[in-house]
Amino acid sequence: MATAGSVNTWFSELQKPSFNPPNQVFGPVWTTLHILMGVAGYLAWSASPPKSTMLVFWAQLGLNLAWSLIFFGMRRPDLAFFEILLLWVVIALTIISFFKANKVAAYLLLPYWAWVSFASVLNFAIWQLNR
Numbered sequence: 001m002a003t004a005g006s007v008n009t010w011f012s013e014l015q016k017p018s019f020n021p022p023n024q025v026f027g028p029v030w031t032t033l034h035i036l037m038g039v040a041g042y043l044a045w046s047a048s049p050p051k052s053t054m055l056v057f058w059a060q061l062g063l064n065l066a067w068s069l070i071f072f073g074m075r076r077p078d079l080a081f082f083e084i085l086l087l088w089v090v091i092a093l094t095i096i097s098f099f100k101a102n103k104v105a106a107y108l109l110l111p112y113w114a115w116v117s118f119a120s121v122l123n124f125a126i127w128q129l130n131r
Helices: 004-008 023-046 051-073 077-101 103-108 110-129
Strands: none
Touching: 023 051, 023 077, 023 103, 023 110, 051 077, 077 103, 077 110, 103 110
């Protein structure tokens, strides 16, 4: 809700690289990724992991939200790029910690990590094209 206006106006006016997916792709992709994250979180939590395992999971969720607020809400692709790099690292740490708790939970996060890898490149390209 905090970013809806920016997506329809500001974002549509930005120059984007040739590999930018159509806007219709983002909704289904993020819906699928959030379902996978939810199932992964549940599986890891059900394994009674150390508190640090779930803490890193919650941290990546917070960073995920923060990226949207920075990129769309603040309209700062530059800051969002550095934030998404941190998100990428924390997702990797989540996968590693989930692997120790429940291997399936870790594997379920791999598509999310791959998408954020792509989103990082996309974020960087948008930043550079709109400096």
